[in-house]
């Protein structure tokens with residue numbers, strides 16, 4: 001079964017725009033779980049442009065499904081994750097000023113760093129995942145870091161799918177999933193997945209354990225309603 005982890009970053013963006021507490025992130029997370037989602041994802045960036053460090057702590061008290069915290073493992077991020085102890089931490093190599101996540105790890109060049117950081121989290125019983133491009137060498141390199149899982153960075157899939165190049169879009173991910181399975185890695189995926197592209201991805205990427213979806217899901221919910229959209233994703237992931 002592929003679990004749906006809803007990334008609520010953009011609810012925090014909306015909340016921060018007026019400085020109050022609407023939408024209430026804690027209520028939204030509980031509601032999203034009650035609609036059937038199997039996880040909540042947040043990405044507390046260093047500038048706290050949306051999810052704040054305090055949100056990450058507060059959500060720990062209410063999330064009852066899988067809690068996934070994503071981020072670049074700078075010291076204050078590591079400290080936060082060790083304090084929260086989520087189900088899973090997903091390490092993302094994005095620059096502090098990046099408008100969004102825009103690359104996977106070079107698991108060959110950064111192997112020693114990743115080995116050390118992953119060990120810190122695994123020693124605390126936190127499942128680890130690292131964000132990688134669908135490149136066989138990077139997947140095989142990830143297996144040498146000791147990570148439990150990888151998260152395939154799916155922006156390239158979404159872009160090509162939108163241009164109608166569906167088979168070309170998904171093939172690198174099918175191949176990367178097979179390489180992950182051979183390397184004993186669990187498989188997650190995320191970034192720019194949507195109601196339009198998720199079903200084809202799910203049908204062509206084997207052993208997919210979790211997708212984390214945020215931006216498109218929140219945008220779609222403006223028109224179709226949050227509960228309805230969560231269930232539309234769940235139906236496409238069956």
Ligand SMILES: CC(=O)[C@@H](O)[C@H](O)COP(=O)(O)O
Nearest residue numbers: 009043070092100101190191
């Ligand atoms: C790693 C990734 O692609 C997403 O999890 C990321 O959280 C999106 O970040 P923004 O919501 O800041 O665009």
Ligand SMILES: NCC(=O)COP(=O)(O)O
Nearest residue numbers: 007190191192212214215
């Ligand atoms: N890891 C991907 C994620 O959490 C959400 O990415 P997006 O759907 O906001 O692009």
